[in-house]
Amino acid sequence: MRNDERRRLREAILETAQDFHRGGIIDDETLAQITLRHLPEEEREIRIDIPSGPDIRAMREKARLSQAVFARRLNVSTGYVSQLERGVKTPSGPALVLLDLIRRKGIEALS
Helix, strand or coil: CCHHHHHHHHHHHHHHHHHHHHCCCCCHHHHHHHHHHHCCHHHCCCCCCCCCHHHHHHHHHHCCCCHHHHHHHHCCCHHHHHHHHHCCCCCCHHHHHHHHHHHHHCHHHHC
């Protein structure tokens, strides 16, 4: 398949998915998955909002967990959680992804 054929097919898939979404046939999450899958490679990067120290502390307190228990859930040290909450360090990598998951779905998502 040539590049222009691929591009036209991708545009048709995205247009159909958007029509299905407007018609209530597919939900927001399904549309996002289809859109992400069919975006050009350079546009596929997923951007995650980096939580601030107070945001991380609020997530932990909302879950009613100590720093030690929260750290075990994230598979990091208690000292690292303390540094995140004080703003000394910024979360990255797997810890950032898990914090984003907790922010969106709650601590129960890690169970």
